[in-house]
Amino acid sequence: MNRSDAKTRLTTALGGPKLLGPPLFSVGNPARVHQLLTEDERARLSLIASVARFNKGDMLLRAGEPADAVYNVITGVVKSFAVEPDGSKTINGFLFTGDLVGLSDEGKYANSVEAVTAVTTYRLPVSKLESQLRKDAELEFHVICKLCEELRQAQRHAFIISRREAAVRVVLFLHLMEQMQADRGEPTNEIYLPMDRTAIGGFADLSLASVSRAFRKLTLDGVIAVRNRHHVVVRDRKAFDQLAALA
Amino acid sequence: MNRSDAKTRLTTALGGPKLLGPPLFSVGNPARVHQLLTEDERARLSLIASVARFNKGDMLLRAGEPADAVYNVITGVVKSFAVEPDGSKTINGFLFTGDLVGLSDEGKYANSVEAVTAVTTYRLPVSKLESQLRKDAELEFHVICKLCEELRQAQRHAFIISRREAAVRVVLFLHLMEQMQADRGEPTNEIYLPMDRTAIGGFADLSLASVSRAFRKLTLDGVIAVRNRHHVVVRDRKAFDQLAALA
DNA sequence: CGCTGGCTTGATTCTATTCAATTTTCGTGG
DNA sequence: CCACGAAAATTGAATAGAATCAAGCCAGCG
Numbered sequence: 001m002n003r004s005d006a007k008t009r010l011t012t013a014l015g016g017p018k019l020l021g022p023p024l025f026s027v028g029n030p031a032r033v034h035q036l037l038t039e040d041e042r043a044r045l046s047l048i049a050s051v052a053r054f055n056k057g058d059m060l061l062r063a064g065e066p067a068d069a070v071y072n073v074i075t076g077v078v079k080s081f082a083v084e085p086d087g088s089k090t091i092n093g094f095l096f097t098g099d100l101v102g103l104s105d106e107g108k109y110a111n112s113v114e115a116v117t118a119v120t121t122y123r124l125p126v127s128k129l130e131s132q133l134r135k136d137a138e139l140e141f142h143v144i145c146k147l148c149e150e151l152r153q154a155q156r157h158a159f160i161i162s163r164r165e166a167a168v169r170v171v172l173f174l175h176l177m178e179q180m181q182a183d184r185g186e187p188t189n190e191i192y193l194p195m196d197r198t199a200i201g202g203f204a205d206l207s208l209a210s211v212s213r214a215f216r217k218l219t220l221d222g223v224i225a226v227r228n229r230h231h232v233v234v235r236d237r238k239a240f241d242q243l244a245a246l247a
Numbered sequence: 248m249n250r251s252d253a254k255t256r257l258t259t260a261l262g263g264p265k266l267l268g269p270p271l272f273s274v275g276n277p278a279r280v281h282q283l284l285t286e287d288e289r290a291r292l293s294l295i296a297s298v299a300r301f302n303k304g305d306m307l308l309r310a311g312e313p314a315d316a317v318y319n320v321i322t323g324v325v326k327s328f329a330v331e332p333d334g335s336k337t338i339n340g341f342l343f344t345g346d347l348v349g350l351s352d353e354g355k356y357a358n359s360v361e362a363v364t365a366v367t368t369y370r371l372p373v374s375k376l377e378s379q380l381r382k383d384a385e386l387e388f389h390v391i392c393k394l395c396e397e398l399r400q401a402q403r404h405a406f407i408i409s410r411r412e413a414a415v416r417v418v419l420f421l422h423l424m425e426q427m428q429a430d431r432g433e434p435t436n437e438i439y440l441p442m443d444r445t446a447i448g449g450f451a452d453l454s455l456a457s458v459s460r461a462f463r464k465l466t467l468d469g470v471i472a473v474r475n476r477h478h479v480v481v482r483d484r485k486a487f488d489q490l491a492a493l494a
Numbered sequence: 495c496g497c498t499g500g501c502t503t504g505a506t507t508c509t510a511t512t513c514a515a516t517t518t519t520c521g522t523g524g
Numbered sequence: 525c526c527a528c529g530a531a532a533a534t535t536g537a538a539t540a541g542a543a544t545c546a547a548g549c550c551a552g553c554g
Contacts, residue, residue, distance in 0.1 A: 022353050082406070085492040090409055092402050103395055106269050110399055133391070137384040140391065144380075147394040148350050152357055154401035155339050159329070161409055162337055162452040164511085166542070197501065205409040207543055212502055229501080229551090245332040411543080413510070444533060457510055459534055476519080476533080 016042030017049055017072040017122045019142060020098030020183065021149035033183045035098075036142040044139070048128040054078075054115040060101060063112045067104030069125050073097055076119030077194045080111045081202065091202035093153055094177075094195060097184055100146055117194050161205040166214040169204040171243040174224070174232060191232045263289030264296055264319040264369045266389060267345030267430065268396035280430040282345075283389040291383070295375040299368050301325075307348060307360040307368070314351030316372050320344055323366030324441045327358045328449065338449035340400055341424075341442060344431055347393055364441050408452040413461040416451040418490040421471070421479060438479045 019036040037045070052071065054060055060071055063082060073095055080101065081091040092111055095101055101113050101121070133140045160172045178191045186192075193200070201211045218224045223240050225233045234240050266283040284292070299318065301307055307318055310329060320342055327348065328338045339358055342348055348360050351373070380387045407419045425438045433439075440447070448458045465471045470487050472480045481487045 082402075084406075090406055092405065103398065105395070105399055110402070130388075134384050134388055137381050137387055140384055140387040141377075141381055144387065144391055144394060147391060147398065148352070151350065151394065151398050151401055152352060154398055154405065155329075155357070158339065158401065158405045158408060159331075159337055161405060164541075196499095208501075209503080209544080210542060213542090216502080411509075443531095454511055455533075456512080456535080460510090463534080 016046035017124065018042065018074075018098045019072070019100065019146045021146045023145055036145050037139070041136075041139050041142065044132065044136070045122070045124065048132060049122040049124050052121050052123040054119045054121070056115055056117050058115045058119075060113040060115065060119075060121070061109050063109050065109050067102060067107055067109045067126060069123050070100060070102040070104075070129065071113075071121040071123055073099050073101060074120040074122060077116040078113050078119055079116050079195065079199055079202075080113050082111050089202050090205070091199060093157060094199075094203070096180060100143075100150070103150075116199065157203070160203075166204075166206050166210045167217050168243055168245075169206060170200070170211065170214040170218065171223070171240060173200060173204050174234075175240070175244050178234075189233070190227065191234070193230050193232060196229070263293035264371065265289065265321075265345045266319070266347065266393045268393045270392055283392050284386070288383075288386050288389065291379065291386070292369070292371065292376075295379060296369040296371050299370040301362040301366045301368070303362055303364055305362045305366075307362065307366075308356050310356050310359045312356055314349060314354055314356045314373060316370050317347060317349035317351075317376065318360075318368040318370055320346050320348060321367040321369060324363040325360050325366055326363050326442065326446055326449075327360050329358050336449050337452070338446060340397075340404060341446075341450070343427060347390075347397070350397075363446065404450070407450075413451075413453050413457045414464050415490055415492075416453060417447070417458065417461040417465065418470070418487060420447060420451050421481075422487070422491050425481075436480070437474065438481070440477050440479060443476070 017037065020033050021036055022033050023036070049072070051074070052060075054076075060078060061067075061069075075097060078095050078101060079091050080093050080095060081089045083089055094116065095113075103110055104126070133143065156176065160169055160176070163169050163172060174191055174193075177193060178188055181192060182188050195203075197211045197215075198208050200206075201208050204211065206214070215224075215226060219226055221236075221239065223234070223236050223243065225235050227233060264284065267280050268283055269280055270283070296319070298321070299307075301323075307325060308314075308316075322344060325342050325348060326338050327340050327342060328336045330336055341363065342360075348368070350357055380390065403423065407416055407423070410416045410419060421438055421440075424440060425435055428439060429435050442450075444458045444462075445455050447453075448455050451458065453461070462471075462473060466473055468483075468486065470481070470483050470490065472482050474480060
């Protein structure tokens with residue numbers, strides 16, 4: 001349950017840390033996202049990284065605790081959230097393969113992070129990471145690319161929760177999940193939703209009831225089909241895009 | 248009106264670009280924000296920077312255009328926004344002295360930026376900045392600090408617009424403005440609001456009418472006093488903090 | 495087979511939006 | 525310095541949509 005239980009060190013090489021994201025300056029590449037790090041950089045980061053595993057529901061880290069490590073997700077999904085004074089959770093985002101977890105604010109974690117599924121990560125101690133970064137401008141540049149990407153994600157999140165209708169927010173959420181899935185190179189005939197409805201509500205800023213109603217409405221309108229709680233298919237792409245105001 | 252009209256090159260030294268923000272790793276400093284760049288770094292950046300001035304209402308840059316320069320605000324205030332398909336503007340944030348403007352996404356600006364007041368900036372061509380960054384790990388590290396700060400701001404924004412009551416959103420907005428003012432070292436007996444009510448609504452995701460009603464309610468409740476459209480005083484700090492759920 | 499947690503559904507309430515009519519403010523030119 | 529016109533802000537009435545509360549349902553699991 002706690003960090004030291006969940007973490008196991010592996011000596012096998014998995015290729016090293018990965019950062020997936022769009023490059024900052026290049027334009028018009030075929031694929032939207034790339035591996036931002038070179039083989040060499042990944043190898044160097046491997047030297048300071050250990051592999052940490054977490055079970056579904058485990059906390060990777062808690063907001064306010066000393067930020068002694070950042071995590072690079074290898075497999076699985078985590079959610080980043082803040083616990084409000086009133087006890088409710090605001091979910092900032094879901095993080096997948098190639099994402100970076102554990103940004104700090106004055107030495108303390110800014111958000112709490114919990115495993116949505118079983119998760120494997122690279123654990124990078126900040127002290128070692130910092131010294132690595134300070135002497136490697138190229139590596140840092142790639143980290144900057146990743147941060148810009150996260151910043152855009154945060155703005156996108158703000159955009160989603162600023163829509164008024166629940167169904168629209170859910171469509172935008174589904175669209176985001178679908179796109180991230182495509183970016184990871186996974187098939188997109190079906191949208192995979194590892195998180196539960198409550199977590200979707202936490203992200204889209206909707207009550208559980210509203211999330212449920214939105215799914216029902218979208219299903220009744222023939223926009224989507226829910227195969228089961230974790231798998232959704234877009235049935236009417238035109239209506240879907242229309243709702244998301246993407247077309 | 249366009250960029251080349253508004254921009255004027257100055258040979259006088261103003262100290263060079265500044266990045267204000269909290270450091271990433273150090274803890275428990277007296278002041279929350281610092282100048283992140285060393286004198287030396289600022290001097291080096293000055294070599295590739297020109298000074299650009301803009302009048303109130305001028306566009307510094309537009310979303311989707313090729314991102315050929317980033318701007319570092321010296322004086323004045325700008326707002327960063329995205330124009331939605333339906334024509335409405337979502338304001339991502341207001342940027343002040345020491346902030347960085349013009350983050351790009353695959354070589355294009357991610358947001359549009361407009362001057363809220365008269366503004367002076369350092370203009371940093373991305374080509375020169377990129378090569379500068381690639382060979383200066385220390386400088387880059389400081390840029391990373393700034394980006395983390397912006398990321399947290401974006402999350403804070405999402406938090407603000409996720410509140411249900413308009414009055415609470417406005418209080419959170421005022422609190423944010425007050426804190427940024429304090430961070431810049433300005434007096435905080437009064438909160439200065441350079442932007443108009445519509446822009447506040449664009450940021451807090453409220454209609455103009457709701458912003459107006461929220462100000463009226465807060466005034467009637469004795470929480471704040473509005474000296475004029477651009478100056479607000481917190482009259483009842485306890486109630487203010489209570490509304491913001493900060494206490 | 496029954497339990498538990500996640501989800502669905504309905505009725506009511508609450509709050510922002512919208513639309514529209516005024517009023518205030520501010521910049522400009524006389 | 526004042527007057528005017530335009531832009532910004534205020535205010536009201538009606539509407540729409542989500543939250544809340546509460547009850548029931550379903551699936552997975554011992």
